[in-house]
Amino acid sequence: MVDLKVKLGRMELKNPVMTASGTFGYGTEYQDFIDLSRIGGIVVKGTTLRDRQGNAYPRMAETPSGMLNAVGLQNKGVEYFIKNIYPEIKDFQTEIFVNVSGSTIEDYITTSEMLNDLDKIPGIELNISCPNVKEGGMAFGTSCLSATQVVKAVRKVYKKELMVKLSPNVTDIAEIAMAVEAEGADSISLINTLLGMAINAEKRIPILSTVTGGLSGPAVKPVALRMVWQVAKAVKVPVVGMGGIMNATDAIEFLLAGATAIQIGTANFIDPTVSIKVLEGIEDYLVRHKLNSVNDIIGALNC
C-alpha cells in the first residue's frame, strides 16, 4: 500500500486529488458517477455574499483542446449555502472547501466570517482570480497591493485553512504568491482560467455574451505547469496545482513541478469519473516507481 496522504497547510488530505471550483457543483452532481469519499477534497462552487444570477447566455465556447466560460459566479449566496446546501453535503467523507468571491473587501470578510463557523468546512479557497465578473474577482488578484489587502482582511476573521487561488493573468505570478503568503495564506492554488475570446466569423459576433471569458482545459496546461513550478519555488506554503489536468500523468507532472495537491476541473465535464482514474493512476505510478509515498514525487523534478 502506498501512502497518498499529503499535508496541506494546517490540514491533511487523504490523497492529493481534489476537484476544482465551478466544475464540480456541490459534489452532489457527481454522486451517481463516483464515490466522493475516495477523493482528497472538493472545492465547491464560487460563493458570494449575495445571490448572483451570473452572466447572460451564451456562457460557453468550445475551443481547441479546451473551453471558454463566462458563468460569472452564479450562486445563491452564502446564506442560502449555509441553510440549504451545507446540510446536504456536510457528511461527505472528504474535505470540503468553499470557494469565496466578492466585489468588495467587505464582501470577502463577511462571507468568510460566516463560513468560519461551519464545523465540516475545514477551509476556504479565496478566489481573487475570477475573470468573469465586472468588479472584484480577478481585479483583486492582479496587483500585489489589492491581493495583499484582501488576504490580510480575510486572515483576520477566518481561522481555518485559507487557500488563495491566483490568476494567471499577471506579469509575475511568483510576486503575487509571495505577497499573499506574507499575509498568512496557508496554501496557494493556481491557475484560475486564462482570459480569452472566441468569435463566430460567419455572424461577425463574439460567441460569449460577455465577449471575453476564462479558458480552461488541456490548452492551458503548459502555462499552468510553468506557473506552478515558479510559485512552488518562490513560496514555503503548499501549492495546489491545476490547469488542464485530464489524466494521472498530467497530475503527476504538477506534483513533480512542486504541487502538494492537484485540482481537476474541466476534465470532470467530459468524464465525471476522471478524479478516481487520476487517483488510481497516481497510485500505479508510485508502485511502478517503487515509491512508498506520494510525498516522494512532490517537487521531485530533476532540473
Added chain:
Amino acid sequence: MKKQMLDLIVNENKQLNDQYFLLILGADEKLPEMLPGQFVEVRVDNSAETFLRRPISINYVDYQQNELWLLIQIVGEGTRKLSTCKKGDILNLLLPLGNSFTIPENADAKLLLVGGGVGIAPLLYLGSKLKEKGITCDFLLGGRSMENLLQLDDFAAYGNVYTTTEDATYGEKGFVTNHSILTKNKYDLIYSCGPTPMMKAVAAYAQTTNTVCEVSLENTMACGFGACLCCVTDSTEGHVCVCTEGPVFNILKLKW
C-alpha cells in the same frame, strides 16, 4: 433516476439523407429506463477540435431489442464525426440526463406534438410512451423541405401525422403554425421541440388558445448534469440550467 456512463455499441448507422443520420446503439447489459424528453451526452473522440461531449435527444428506446436510437443532424464537426460511425464502433455516453415531458393522467387528453427539423427527435419516443398509456396523439411536423421531414412512418405508428414544408414539397405549405389542424382542433396540451423561433410561435399559439404547452430547449452545454452552469436560460426563477431543470419547460416558466 441514476445517471450512468456507459459504452454502447453502434449496431447500425442509417444515413437518412445528406444532413441526417440515425444511430442505433446496443448494449451488453440491459439499458436503464429513460423518459421521453431526456437526452444523452455523447463523447465524440479524444481530439482537440471536438473536446466536449455532444448533447443528443433520445429519439427512441427499443427495450425489446435493447437499443437506443439517436437521430442526429450534421451541424458541426462533432456531429460530422459521429456521422462516420460504423457498425461495431463503441461510443461512450452519459445517460439518462435532464427532465422529461409530462405524461397526462387522463387517457382522453387531446395532445399535439409539434416538431421542426431534427427537433422531431424526442417526439417519437414521447409518442410511443403516450401510446403505451392508451393515448393517440396528433403529430405536426415541419421542415424547410421534404428532406427535413424524417421518420414519418415511425410517427404514423403512434398517432395522426400532419406535415408542413416551407417550399410546399410535402404536406401543407408554410410553417407548422400555419397548418389548418390548428384552427380545426382544440388541444389540452401541446409539446414542442425544434428551432427557437418555431417553438416561440407554437408557444404564442398555446397562449392565445389557453393551452398548456411544454417546449424542449437545446442550449449549448459543457457537462449535461448541472455542474458547469453554462446552459442557463432565463426563467421565472432566474437563470436555471437547461440540462437539469430542463430540457423540457412549461412556457410559463420561461416567460415566453
